[in-house]
Amino acid sequence: MNRAAITTAAAVTAILLAGCGTATSSTPEAAPNGQAGEAAPAAGKAMADASSAFTAVSAAVPSAKLGxxxxxxxxxxxxxxxxxxxxxxxxxxxxxxxxxxxxxRENDDLELGGSIEIFPTAAEAKSRADYIQAASKAMPTLAEYDYLHGATLVRVSRLLTPAQAADYEKAAAKLPDRY
Incomplete structure (x- = not known):
């Protein structure tokens, strides 16, 4: 391999590792109330956080424990x-x-189970999932399962089987629109 190709490969690897730490398989986005990119609630209305979303997910997936x-x-x-x-x-x-x-692995490593990220809008959550997908195409060993529901991105370890990961997909689909 020539020097330029090696340099380019090293740069891409560094960017991917710094940008997300892991990558994705994919699932379709379910936008809140059918509107992609819906803004966060108006001032004075509390938007649920990732801990609240995890409480709902872990009720459906008892093997999940808060990290x-x-x-x-x-x-x-x-x-x-x-x-x-x-x-x-x-x-x-x-x-x-x-x-x-x-x-x-570090205690908060996605490979141990996963993470839940809450964004201001569904469009920003989708953008993050799309970024992770693109990264995984370049480095398949960083793959993960990602499930979108509105402004919530549930990221799940690739170490789970597809059937096990599907439990998170079902749980994410049942989250209230504001998670």
């Missing part, structure tokens, strides 16, 4: 509260993932 609540300081993607970023994020673990497949 960490991401803060602006701890966010590895530097997206929390920033333009076009999420407004809330949590990580979770899933007990169905064999321990030998998770050895050496």
């Amino acid at each position: 960490t609540t991401v803060t602006a300081e701890s966010d590895p993607n530097h997206m929390l509260g920033r333009p076009h970023g999420y407004t809330s994020k949590i990580t979770f673990t899933d007990a169905r993932i064999p321990a030998e497949q998770t050895e050496g």
